[in-house]
Amino acid sequence: MREVDVSVRSLVALAVTSCLMALLLAGSLAASQGACEEGTDRLYVVCMTTVLASVVEQVGGPYVDVEAIVPPGFCPGHYDIRPSDIEAVRQADLLIGHIAVFPWVEDLLEAAGRSVDELHMLSGPWNTPYAAISYVSNITALLCGHPATDSTMRDYFTSANSSLCSELHDLATELEAKADELGVSSVKVICMQWQVSFVSWLGFNITATFPPPERMSPADIEALVELGKREGVAIVIDNLQSGTEVGTELAREIGAEHVVLTNFPGAIPGTGTLADMIRYNAGQLFNATSRWTALSGALRDLENQLRALRDENTLLWGAVAVLAIVAITEGIIIAVWRRRA
Known part of the structure; x- marks a missing residue:
């Protein structure tokens, strides 16, 4: 009986040992395969x-x-x-x-x-x-x-x-449709050279371009300001990686919107891919266009109101002039009548 118990215990121990070895081998193979995949x-x-x-x-x-x-x-x-x-x-x-x-x-x-x-x-x-x-x-x-x-x-x-x-x-x-909807072809812009391909693809009216700041003189900037004022430029477009000082000055002097675009994904939050970057850049231009259009509309309304006021003033002063003439005429007639009397 004792021999049977010993035999059973030996078999159980052997089975447990075999299972443990099998598990260890399987784990080793899996780790080895994973390392191989990761490495190659x-x-x-x-x-x-x-x-x-x-x-x-x-x-x-x-x-x-x-x-x-x-x-x-x-x-x-x-x-x-x-x-x-x-x-x-x-x-x-x-x-x-x-x-x-x-x-x-x-x-x-x-x-x-x-x-x-x-x-x-x-x-x-x-x-x-x-x-x-x-x-x-x-x-x-x-x-x-x-x-x-x-x-x-x-x-x-x-x-x-x-x-x-x-x-x-x-x-x-999507972007081409939005550009058509906003009528960007009539929007005049001054654009940094490295953004010309994108801005022209959207259809904006590029009035002038400018190079990186280190290649520009004060005279170059002044010439662009004069051109921008003369042509009624709506937006000045900078390239982030080239610096934004020139565009900031131009926009301020001209009275235009200032937009900074990026040419490299990841430079601005939310622009991690090329598609994200392109959508961001287009959004900046579209928003600036909407602001300029709204401002232009408000200015047109103000001009119309001023014109109407001028017309009203013209009529008022005309009436005053007529009354003055009538009053003067009456005064002359009365004076003559009194003299004769």
Whole structure:
């Protein structure tokens, strides 16, 4: 009997040990698989600006880690590299740039031991819906064509590309309809050069443009003020990353609305994607147009009232003049009559 009990206890202990080993093995395999997926299924993409990084993040989703070198509030032409930028570029699976290969970009690549040929450069404007679609498509192609991209990742990138392009098409239709409704083609503006493509796409009447502040003289600003007053400019448009001092002065001197637009996602709260940024910029222009139209309407009403008052005054003074003439005439007649009498 004692031998049977010992045998049973041995079997139970063996079964428990086997179960524990199985659980440990399963956990180890799961952890190993997760680590493998985490290590191989994500591309580390380093972009020169948030324009590119925002698109990579939207297209890549869970299959990418993204970093932007230049913060959204900075002008890319005037950037000073940091040690962390060098390490990011050194570790990147994919490097993407646009606008230009500035001297600091060349220095950054050299410091990181990377070649300029490894930097995939995109070109052209990006701040209209249709231009943004081009950027989305080009970045999707870069992600899909990377050697580490598998079929699952490629399907995800392609699907995201389709959704984003559809969203941007719808946004274009929405903004074009609103611009027509407000009649922006009759609204005269003075526009900072880096926002011309967006402002002209919406249909505003661009009376003049101006370059970055460092390229302008006091005489240039005075000439724009005179032009703005003469042409009845309604809105002065600045670009946030280029500075807003010139636009502020122009708007104040002309008596126009002042609007500050952004060319880089993330510089202003609520502008984390290209679509968000474009919608924000359009909203700023549409609101300024509505304010100017309302002000113009109020001024027209005031002018009409003043004109009516002038007309009433003219009639009043005419009546006074007639009465005065009559009174003088009567006085003369009475004087003559008395003299004869």
